[in-house]
Amino acid sequence: MIDTRQLEMFAAVVRAGSFSAAARELNCSQPAISQQMRALERHVGGPLFLRVGRGLRLTEAGRILAERGKAVLDELAVTHQQVRAVAALDFGTVRICAFPSANASIVPGAAAALSKERPRLRLELIEKEPPDSFDLLRHAECELVIGFSYADEDEEEATAGMLRVPLLEDRLALLLPAGHPFAGRDRVDLAEMAGERWIAGCPRCCGAFVRACERAGFTPDIACATDDNMAIQSLVAAGLGVALVPMLVLSFLRHGSVVAVPVESTIRRRTAVYTWPDLIRVPVVRATIDALVTVAHQA
The missing domain is CATH 3.40.190.10 (Periplasmic binding protein-like II)
Incomplete structure (x- = not known):
């Protein structure tokens, strides 16, 4: 059975890239790290590191232990937290x-x-x-x-x-400048917006938005993207593009110069x-x- 303290030290060496850097991270001496890594290598039956210049490179055994060991340490941390609670x-x-x-x-x-x-x-x-x-x-x-x-x-x-x-x-709404031709509409179909420039959101939202546009028959012209909800609304208000935003955002934040119109689309958040x-x-x-x-x- 691998000692969890040795596994933690090994993970620190992998993260830090050297015994000395791992020692600084763990607030212990470099000889202590070296001693525990030698003991770990004896336990697994072979080398885990190769010296490359002043750095270290994982052997195949070391790579497997780094991969599996991280999962073990993560699971131990979660288990400890759950049991304590x-x-x-x-x-x-x-x-x-x-x-x-x-x-x-x-x-x-x-x-x-x-x-x-x-x-x-x-x-x-x-x-x-x-x-x-x-x-x-x-x-x-x-x-x-x-x-x-x-x-x-x-x-x-x-x-x-x-x-x-x-x-x-969460329902979605189309965010438009107050003077936009569609600002007075009760509802807009996403396909009607094919010729617009867009302000996109966070990477995950942007990905879902692009996929929805493709299903509606067009590829959106994205002028810029940001995960800042106030920035999105300010960019729309300035006339730099339109945006598709969750109604949840509009429940607590609404720029005075933008209009939100419900949109027909395949996106469901x-x-x-x-x-x-x-x-x-x-x-x-x-x-x-x-x-x-x-x-x-x-x-």
Whole structure:
């Protein structure tokens, strides 16, 4: 059986690129790292590193251990976090990692409700887009993730083993400058916008948008892309393009010189909260999820 401390040191050497750099990262001596790596190599029965100039290169055995070892360490970290939480049955802080518009719309209402029911509960908010947010949950750096996916995406690999609790299916709106010919319309078909220049969103949203445009029969002319919702609206207001945005964004942010018009398209953005099955048994985690579901259903 490989010693987990040796595996952690090995992972640090792989990350840092040398024994001395790994020693600095782990706040220990280089001889200690060297000694443990020699012991690890004796245990596995062969070398894990080759000297290349002043650096190190992994052998094939080292490459396999680096690959599999990372997964083992990640799983141990998650298991430790889950066991600690379930054993304690409760903890005073719940860490939520959410994409920006969820942090600005769904989370505040849930936090307000929780503050009345559980005044001692503390929420820590982290902002990341999926799939990076799922990595935080997998690495035990948060208890809950509010993420989104599109109907034509397969998220099974990123969320394998996680519990998914649906929150809402977000409608989309076309964001237009106030003087645009379609600004007074009740609804616009995406195909009607084939000749427009576009302001795109985050990479994942941009990918879904491009696929929807292709299904509508055109390739969008994207002038620029940003994951800043206020910047998107300001760029549209300045006449630099139009944008397709989730209604969730417009529930808390609306530039005075833009108009939102519902759009007919094949894009469906599904928002959900994710956690580990064991963590749902922790009362404060369950309460936080319930509050998020309640607020999302009111959105």
